[in-house]
Amino acid sequence: MxxxxxxxxxxxxxxxxxxxxxxxxxxxxxxxxxxxxxxxxxxxxxxxxxxxxxxxxxxxxxxxxxxxxxxxxxxxxxYAEGPPVIDGAADVVREIARQWPVAIASSSPPVLIHAFLTACDLTSLVPVAVSSEEVAAGKPAPDVYLRAAALLEIAPQRCAAVEDTTNGLRAALAAGMTVYGVPNPHFPPDPDVLGQATVLSAITELPSAVRTAR
Structure with missing residues (x-):
């Protein structure tokens, strides 16, 4: 990876x-x-x-x-007073970014992606942030993930993706990436799709999971 x-x-x-x-x-x-x-x-x-x-x-x-x-x-x-960042998520991005290039591939519009990066002081650590507005099709199509990998200049098969919903998981799987699933508690993903990913109970488990898989 x-x-x-x-x-x-x-x-x-x-x-x-x-x-x-x-x-x-x-x-x-x-x-x-x-x-x-x-x-x-x-x-x-x-x-x-x-x-x-x-x-x-x-x-x-x-x-x-x-x-x-x-x-x-x-x-x-x-978002005016800051996006509702999940506990520990910004620290996870920082920890991952110390070891690997990182990107965001999101269905949110660019203005909201950048609001998150700015609020968490992550702009310099995340060189690539792609909105599905910028590609031909949103998730479950793989386009946004393939675009992020291309901008990182890394083959999709050498990338890990982190997702929470059925359509997001399908998009990352279709891109040929290693997928980590953090199931959304409000909208649980399809178990058959989630079963194709490495399942984490919280985003804070990601650093140890990717180090183990390295």
């Missing part, structure tokens, strides 16, 4: 519930109807993908650009 690539939401930042809450409220405020499967369906989608989903599938009466901007603006507002 020559690099470690982190997902953001649910792995480093406890934000999956916030995304869900904000999208639900925006859909309700603009004439749409939430569906039981909507939360899991959107996990891993890029911004253009989930914006289309909110409009075309859930019926929100806004354009895709309008609904994307509305949701992201509210998320940025929620």
């Amino acid at each position: 020559d690099a470690v690539i982190f997902d953001l939401d649910g792995v480093l930042v406890d934000s999956e519930q916030t995304w869900d809450e904000v999208r639900r409220s925006v859909v309700a405020a603009h004439g749409g109807t939430w569906r039981p499967e909507a939360t899991r369906a959107q996990q891993g989608m890029s911004t253009p993908e989930w914006a289309r989903y909110l409009v075309d599938t859930l019926g929100a009466q806004l354009s895709t650009d309008e609904i994307a901007n509305t949701v992201i603006d509210e998320m940025a507002h929620r």
